[in-house]
Amino acid sequence: MKPFEYTKPKTVREALSSATRHSHYIAGGTNLVDLMKKEIDEPDKLLDITNTLPDQIEVKDNGVVIGAMVRNTAIAVNKIILESWPLLSKAILKGASPQIRNMASAGGNLLQRTRCPYFYDLTLPCNKRKNGSGCGALKGNNRMGAIIGYSDACVAVHPSDMCVALAALDAKVNIQKADGSEETMNFLDFHRLPGTNPEKDNNLPENALITSIFVPKNNFSKHFEYLKLRDRESYAFALVSVAAALDMDGNQISEARLASGGVAHKPWRWTKAEDFLKGKQATAENFAEAARIAAEDTAPLSTNAFKVPLLKGAIETALHTCLTNKA
Amino acid sequence: MSMSRRFFLKSSSALAALSFIPNSVKAFYQDVKEKFFVKKQMIPIQLEINKKQYSLTVDSRATLLDVLREELNLTGSKKGCDHGQCGACTVHINGEQALSCLTLAAMAQGKAITTIEGLADGDNLHPMQEAFIENDGFQCGYCTSGQIMSAVACVNEGHTGSVEEIKEYMSGNLCRCGAYNGITEAIQQVAK
Numbered sequence: 001m002k003p004f005e006y007t008k009p010k011t012v013r014e015a016l017s018s019a020t021r022h023s024h025y026i027a028g029g030t031n032l033v034d035l036m037k038k039e040i041d042e043p044d045k046l047l048d049i050t051n052t053l054p055d056q057i058e059v060k061d062n063g064v065v066i067g068a069m070v071r072n073t074a075i076a077v078n079k080i081i082l083e084s085w086p087l088l089s090k091a092i093l094k095g096a097s098p099q100i101r102n103m104a105s106a107g108g109n110l111l112q113r114t115r116c117p118y119f120y121d122l123t124l125p126c127n128k129r130k131n132g133s134g135c136g137a138l139k140g141n142n143r144m145g146a147i148i149g150y151s152d153a154c155v156a157v158h159p160s161d162m163c164v165a166l167a168a169l170d171a172k173v174n175i176q177k178a179d180g181s182e183e184t185m186n187f188l189d190f191h192r193l194p195g196t197n198p199e200k201d202n203n204l205p206e207n208a209l210i211t212s213i214f215v216p217k218n219n220f221s222k223h224f225e226y227l228k229l230r231d232r233e234s235y236a237f238a239l240v241s242v243a244a245a246l247d248m249d250g251n252q253i254s255e256a257r258l259a260s261g262g263v264a265h266k267p268w269r270w271t272k273a274e275d276f277l278k279g280k281q282a283t284a285e286n287f288a289e290a291a292r293i294a295a296e297d298t299a300p301l302s303t304n305a306f307k308v309p310l311l312k313g314a315i316e317t318a319l320h321t322c323l324t325n326k327a
Numbered sequence: 328m329s330m331s332r333r334f335f336l337k338s339s340s341a342l343a344a345l346s347f348i349p350n351s352v353k354a355f356y357q358d359v360k361e362k363f364f365v366k367k368q369m370i371p372i373q374l375e376i377n378k379k380q381y382s383l384t385v386d387s388r389a390t391l392l393d394v395l396r397e398e399l400n401l402t403g404s405k406k407g408c409d410h411g412q413c414g415a416c417t418v419h420i421n422g423e424q425a426l427s428c429l430t431l432a433a434m435a436q437g438k439a440i441t442t443i444e445g446l447a448d449g450d451n452l453h454p455m456q457e458a459f460i461e462n463d464g465f466q467c468g469y470c471t472s473g474q475i476m477s478a479v480a481c482v483n484e485g486h487t488g489s490v491e492e493i494k495e496y497m498s499g500n501l502c503r504c505g506a507y508n509g510i511t512e513a514i515q516q517v518a519k
Contacts, residue, residue: 003367006387006433026434033390033429034410044365046387048434073423097499098480099414102423103430234498 001036008048012209015049016178019207025049027069027105030096031112038120040113040129053107054212057081063216065174068107068209072162073098075106085215087224087245091165094228097235107210110163110173110190113201114156114265115237117141127153128198135198142301144239147308149264154198155301158191158266159237165226167267168243168259172214178207184214191266198265220245220257225321227314228261238262240310244318246282253277253286258294258315263307270294273315282323284316291315372436376401377445391435392416392427395442403443403472407501414500417473418442424480424499443472446479455479458513466504474500478514487518 009015015025023045026032035041054067057078064085066075075081076092092101095109113119118126118136125134137145137155145155171187191202204210223246230236238261247255256277258270273290280286291312298308368387373380376399385394392409395401395418407415409428416428419441446453455478458464465471477500481487486496493514494507502510 001388003365004387005365005368006370006431026431029431029434030411030426030429033431036388037410046431050434097414098477098496099417099424099426099499100411100429102420103425234495 002039002042004036004043005045006048007045008050009052012049012052012176012211013180015047015052016176016180016207016209018045018047019178020045021206023047023207025209027053027108028071028103029108030100030104031108035113039122040120049209050105053105053209063214066106066213066215068105068211068213070106072096072101072104072106072109075162076101084217084221085165085169086221087226087243088162088165088169088215090224091161091226091241091243094226094241095161106162106213109160110166110210110213111202111204112159115159116145116156119156128156128194128201131197131199137301139302141303143303144237144262145301145304146264147298147300147304147311148268149193149266150301151194151196151198153196154194154265156194156198157262157264158201159261160267161226161228161238161241161261163187163191163267164241164243164259164261166213166215167269168245168257169215169218169220170257171216173210174212174214175204175208176211177205182211187213187267188269194265201265218245219247219255223248223322225318227318227321229310229314240307240314242311242314242318244315244322246277246319246322248282248323251282253280253282256290258290258318260294260311260314263298263311270315272297277319282319284320287316287319290319370433372433374432374435374440375438376440377442378439385432387431387433389432390428391418391430391432391440394432395427401442401444405469405472407470407473412501413470413473414477415470415473417476417500419476419480422480422483424477426499441476443475446475453479454517455482455513458516459510462513462516463506463509464513465502465506465509470500470502470504474502474510478510478517481514482518487514490515 024043026046053069055069056067058065072092076089082089118124119128124136127135146157166187173185173190176182225244228238228241241261243259245257256274258273260268273294276293277290295308295312369384371384373382395404405415407413411426411429417424418427420438455475481496486492493511
């Protein structure tokens with residue numbers, strides 16, 4: 001690991017003003033420390049923000065505000081979250097291991113780097129690590145790679161489970177920028193597609209801090225499912241995951257949410273399929289059609305065509321489970 | 328590897344030339360180096376491990392695992408992968424299981440850390456340690472301290488409702504000998 005200077009700012013303002021082009025904020029450290037050990041990331045300075053950011057879950061009239069420093073486990077086992085946003089809890093518990101969930105912060109979960117093997121191997125080309133070096137995965141080992149929204153420059157996928165639920169639940173990200181000004185970003189605008197700049201995972205301005213995540217009130221707490229398909233039953237990244245949530249009026253769907261992990265550079269919302277389901281009866285035929293509509297837009301890479309039928313099946317199964325998964 | 332006479336002469340004259348560089352130039356080079364390259368930073372820290380206070384000075388890069396093993400001779404916590412994938416380094420931080428290999432020592436200050444060495448009460452083993460012995464919860468033993476730390480947390484947090492639940496909450500600890508059945512049985516025994 002390259003030497004770095006460690007400091008622990010006392011306030012958000014102090015953290016923001018101490019940040020430089022070569023510094024990093026550190027909270028849980030579960031991803032960053034690993035990247036530094038592998039010399040994929042080599043900051044000159046680490047700003048320990050564990051004492052500066054809010055670590056409370058606050059209920060408001062219109063939703064819930066989750067402080068950026070709240071640990072992943074603390075969100076997943078929170079009574080209010082389990083009651084009103086159980087999809088979020090279920091997604092978090094499908095991610096990583098108990099140890100990592102205890103350590104990882106809410107804000108850090110959004111900022112995880114991809115797990116593409118080319119990103120982690122310094123001897124191989126990777127545009128995300130070093131733009132211009134090429135994408136080894138495009139025609140190489142892309143079994144875990146994207147099936148939608150990728151570019152020739154990068155086919156990596158975002159590894160988070162929590163973010164898939166947040167995308168489905170129309171969350172917002174509250175940030176504070178280097179100049180101290182605050183801003184709220186729609187969750188769906190937070191992460192980005194690779195295009196020609198895959199080194200950028202998200203649209204967070206330089207040195208800005210995520211201060212909290214807002215999840216609006218909704219009627220999805222009764223019919224929801226987070227289905228994660230992976231190479232082993234636990235502690236593995238998703239091949240395909242589906243967050244599904246239905247707002248039901250009898251057997252009629254008044255609102256639907258469908259999002260996936262393991263398919264794109266960002267948590268992916270299947271909005272066309274959601275629009276199709278809206279107002280429809282909850283039948284096997286309609287669920288199958290929604291899955292077909294979602295899969296229609298995918299274009300698998302050389303070695304991950306299996307992800308398309310996997311996705312279709314996962315969407316159908318998740319929607320069926322929504323009907324029985326009554327919290 | 329053979330060294331040609333020409334190569335020897337060339338390299339030794341280059342070395343000789345280097346020694347003629349005046350000290351002022353060397354100092355200038357040092358200044359430039361310090362300006363552009365971060366030096367290693369030593370930080371004084373205080374850690375609370377197994378209810379004992381330790382004051383020591385560590386490299387900012389030191390992980391809690393390295394400090395436990397290399398500085399404090401608490402070698403019960405093992406270094407398996409050193410990348411948060413195997414769980415052999417699992418300790419408790421403020422009562423919750425955490426990976427000491429991904430925790431910077433400087434960031435573990437002000438927290439109550441428990442390692443495998445802190446579980447037993449004098450010569451009396453912790454019930455989970457006893458249960459691992461009784462149920463053959465290990466073979467080579469390398470992953471065992473991490474397994475036991477996770478197992479204690481698993482029981483404390485009440486994730487022992489079924490074998491499936493135990494397996495899910497123990498999934499962060501790998502055992503290459505495959506002692507999983509014994510481990511699950513040990514946890515069930517303590518949970519009773």
